[in-house]
Amino acid sequence: MKLGLGLYRHQLNRRSFKFARQCGAxxxxxHLVDYFNRGxxxxxxSQPTGGTxxxxxxxxxxRLWTVGDLRALRNEVNEAGLELEAIENIDPAHWSDVLLxxxxxxxxxxxxxxxxxxxxxxxxxxxxxNFSIAGVAGRTTGPLARGGAVSVGMDGIDESPxxxxxxxxxxxxxxxxxxxxPDIDAEELWRRLGDFLNTLLxxxxxxxxRLAAHPDDPPVPRLRGQPRLVNQPxxxxxxxxxxxxxxxxLEFCIGTIxxxxxxxxxxxxxxYSSQHRIGYVHLRNVSGKAPRYRETFLDDxxxxxxxxLRILRQNEFDGVVIPDHTPELACDAPWYAGMAYAMGYxxxxxxxxxxxxxxx
Numbered sequence: 001m002k003l004g005l006g007l008y009r010h011q012l013n014r015r016s017f018k019f020a021r022q023c024g025a026x027x028x029x030x031h032l033v034d035y036f037n038r039g040x041x042x043x044x045x046s047q048p049t050g051g052t053x054x055x056x057x058x059x060x061x062x063r064l065w066t067v068g069d070l071r072a073l074r075n076e077v078n079e080a081g082l083e084l085e086a087i088e089n090i091d092p093a094h095w096s097d098v099l100l101x102x103x104x105x106x107x108x109x110x111x112x113x114x115x116x117x118x119x120x121x122x123x124x125x126x127x128x129x130n131f132s133i134a135g136v137a138g139r140t141t142g143p144l145a146r147g148g149a150v151s152v153g154m155d156g157i158d159e160s161p162x163x164x165x166x167x168x169x170x171x172x173x174x175x176x177x178x179x180x181x182p183d184i185d186a187e188e189l190w191r192r193l194g195d196f197l198n199t200l201l202x203x204x205x206x207x208x209x210r211l212a213a214h215p216d217d218p219p220v221p222r223l224r225g226q227p228r229l230v231n232q233p234x235x236x237x238x239x240x241x242x243x244x245x246x247x248x249x250l251e252f253c254i255g256t257i258x259x260x261x262x263x264x265x266x267x268x269x270x271x272y273s274s275q276h277r278i279g280y281v282h283l284r285n286v287s288g289k290a291p292r293y294r295e296t297f298l299d300d301x302x303x304x305x306x307x308x309l310r311i312l313r314q315n316e317f318d319g320v321v322i323p324d325h326t327p328e329l330a331c332d333a334p335w336y337a338g339m340a341y342a343m344g345y346x347x348x349x350x351x352x353x354x355x356x357x358x359x360x
Contacts, residue, residue, distance in 0.1 A: 001309070001312060001313065001317060001318060001319065001320075001321055001350055001353070001354060002026050002027050002085075002318070002319065002320045002321070003023075003024055003025050003026060003027070003320070003321060003322075003343065003346055003347055003350060004020075004025050004026070004027035004028060004029055004085055004280070004320040004321065004322040005019075005020040005023065005025045005027075005028055005029070005322055005323070005339065005343065006028075006029040006030075006031065006088065006282075006322045006323075006324060007020070007028060007029070007030055007031065008031045008035065008036070009030075009031055009032055009033065009034045009035075009036075010034070010036065012030055012032075012073060012076075014076070014080065017076065017077060017080035017082055018080060019336060019339075019340075020080070020082060021080055021081050021082060023339070023340055023343035023344065023347075024343060024344075024347045025082060025343065026082060026083060027082060027083045027084070027085040027320045027322075028077050028082050028083070028084055028085065029085055029086045029087075029088050029128070029280065029320070029322050030073060030077075030084060030086070030087055030088065031087075031088050031089060032065055032069075032073075032087055032089075032091070033058075033059065033089050033090070033091045033092075033170075034056070034059065035048040035055045035056060035169075035170070036048060036055070036056055037055075037056040037057045037058075037059075037170075038056050038057050047152065047325040048136075048169075052137075052158070052160045052224075054166050054169045054170050054171055055169045055170050056170060056171070057170065057171045057174075058091055058092040058093035058096070058170040058171060058172045059091040059093045059094070060093060061093040061094065061096075061172070064094060064111055064114060064115050064118070065087075065115060065118065066118065067118045067121050067122055070087075070118060070119060070121075070122035070124060071122045071123075074122055074123060074124060084123075084124050085124075085125065085126060085280060085319075085320045086124065086125070086126035086127065086128050086212065086279070086280060086320075087119060087124060087126070087127050087128065088128040088251070089128060089129060089130060090112070090115075090127070090129050092167050092168045092169075092170045092172050093170075093172055094108060094111055094112065094115065095108050095111075095112060096108070096167045096168075096172045098112070098192070098195075098196055099131065099132070099133055099167050099168065099192065100133065100167060100181070101188075101192055105195075109195075109196070109199050109200070112200055113199075113200060113203045115127075116200060116203050116204050116207050116209050116211075117203065117206075117207050119207065119209050120204075120206075120207025120208045120209045121207070124209070125208065125209060125210060126209065126210045126211075126212050126249075126279045126280060127204075127209055127210070127211055127212065128212045128213075128214060128251040128279070128280075129211060129212070129213060129214065129251075130168070130213070130214040130216075130217075130251075131189075131192075131193050131196065131213065131229055132168060132216060132228065132229070133162065133167055133168065133181070133189070133226040133227075134162060134168075134169075134223040134224040134225075134226045134228075135167075135168040135169035135170075136169060136217050136218070137158050137169060137223055137224055138154060138156070138157060138158030138218060138223060138224070138291075139152050139153065139154050139218065140152070140153050140154065140155055141153075144294045144295070144327075145294065145295065145296050145297060145300070145327035146296065146297055146300050146327070147330075148330075149297070149327035149328060149329060149330070149338070150327060150328045150334065151294060151295045151296065151326075151327035151328070152294075152295045152325070153288075153292075153293060153294040153295060154218050154290060154291050154292060154293055155291070155292055156291050156292070157220050157222070157223060157291045158223060158224050159224065159225060160224055160225075161180035161181065161224065161225045162180060162181045162224045162225065162226060163176065163177040163178070163179065163180060163181070164176040164177070164179045164180060164181055165177040166181075167181075180225075181225070181226065183225060183226075184226070184227060185227055186221075186227035186228070186229070188227075189226075189227045189228075189229055190229065190238075190242075193229060193239070193242065194242050194243075197211070197242050197243045197245075197248060198242070198243055201243050201245040201247050201248055202245070204245070204247040205245055205246070205247045209247065210246075210247045210248075210249045210279050211247055211248060211249065212249050212250060212251035212279030212280065213230070213239055213248075213249070213250055213251055214251040214253055214256075214282075215229075215230040215231070215235075215236065215250075215253055215256045215257065215260075216228040216229060216230050216231045216256070217253065217255075217256045217259075218256075218259060218290045218291060218293075219231040219232070219256055219257075219259050219260045219261075219290050220290050220291055231260065231290075232260050232261070232262045232263060233257055233260055233262065233263035233264075233265075233267070233268040233271075234262070234263065236250060236268070236272055237271075240272075240275070240277055248277070249277050249278060249279040250272060250277055250278050250279060251279055251280060251282065252269075252272065252273075252278045252279075252280070252281045252282065253281075253282035253284065253324060254269070254281065254282060254283050254284060254285075254303060254305075254308055255282065255283075255284025255285060255286050255295065255303075255324065256282075256284075257269075258285070258286050258301070258302055258303045259286055259288075259289055259290045259293050260289070260290065261289050261290065265303055265308070266304075266307060266308065266311060269308050269311045269312060270311050270315065273311065273312050273315040273317045274315045276315075276316075276317075278312075278317055278319060279319065280319050280320040280321070280322065281312070281317075281319065281320070281321040281322070282322060282323075282324035283298065283305065283308075283321050283322065283323050283324070283342075283346060284298075284323065284324050284325060284326070285297065285298045285299075285300065285301030285302070285303045285305060286301050286302060286303070287300075287301050287302055288302070295325065295326070295327065296327065297326065297327055297341070297342075297345075298323070298326065298342055298345045298346065299345060305345070305346075305349055306349045306352060306353065309321070309346075309349050309350060309352075309353040310352075310353045312353070313353040313354055321346060321350070323339060323342035323343065323346060326338045326339060326341070326342040329341065
């Protein structure tokens with residue numbers, strides 16, 4: 001297994017790459033979506049939370065990330081002694097009508113084909129995505145972790161309706177914010193996912209790119225009046241069974257699975273890692289279950305993190321593990337300090353899970 005670090009768009013710079021390398025990372029997972037674009041939420045070095053108004057404004061629907069953009073990022077990551085493992089998340093501006101089954105769906109699917117080809121041409125092996133209309137919503141921020149460390153939690157389901165001009169937490173049409181999205185059921189959302197996967201997976205295979213699906217976070221049946229897909233562990237299998245392509249894999253989020261009300265997190269790790277269908281792993285610890293939980297330090301929640309890593313090792317998972325987010329420490333650089341703590345903890349756990357000769 002390899003240690004990686006996920007970085008937001010504004011953190012994709014030499015300083016952050018140097019920080020990742022100093023923490024022992026060998027890989028980077030990059031967010032190219034600007035979640036902090038004119039939004040009202042937590043400071044930019046924290047994970048975006050926002051309110052009913054969303055995270056911010058989506059990108060330019062007419063401009064896909066170019067091969068030049070992607071190669072330049074990969075080269076800068078490589079110059080820091082790291083590898084670029086994945087691009088995480090698609091800009092809502094580029095697939096809003098895929099999620100909503102809107103009039104530009106066919107056009108946007110063609111755009112996503114182009115994007116996947118460009119990611120492959122740039123030598124990046126994974127594109128992570130979260131097939132969700134509501135996205136990540138309904139969370140709170142406060143001194144929720146050990147010692148009053150600032151962290152994220154949930155205290156009930158957000159039932160506020162989503163404006164028609166918003167999808168996946170971001171505004172895609174400022175002129176359509178007065179009306180609300182129509183209600184659909186979960187089966188309709190599964191149908192839309194099938195269209196997405198069956199259209200794009202042949203292209204992904206040709207491009208040498210794997211599409212890695214994140215589970216619903218928070219994992220509740222409905223959020224902001226819209227259905228969810230993977231909110232229980234057994235539903236990962238339904239997603240994998242939509243299409244048997246080897247490019248159809250999981251962005252496996254341990255914290256989200258632990259928040260689910262059914263199943264067992266260790267059984268889920270064993271089941272899906274033994275199928276070799278995990279693209280990369282988000283490692284996070286929590287206390288409680290959706291819709292009421294708190295994100296904790298990796299050594300202080302309901303999940304036995306070393307046990308999770310041992311199961312992954314036993315099933316020969318050799319991909320990248322990253323801390324997706326973590327409580328912040330009380331200092332001048334709260335996000336960096338919290339991440340350094342998480343990275344050190346994971347590095348020690350990986351060494352325990354994969355015993356061998358001392359690293360130079």
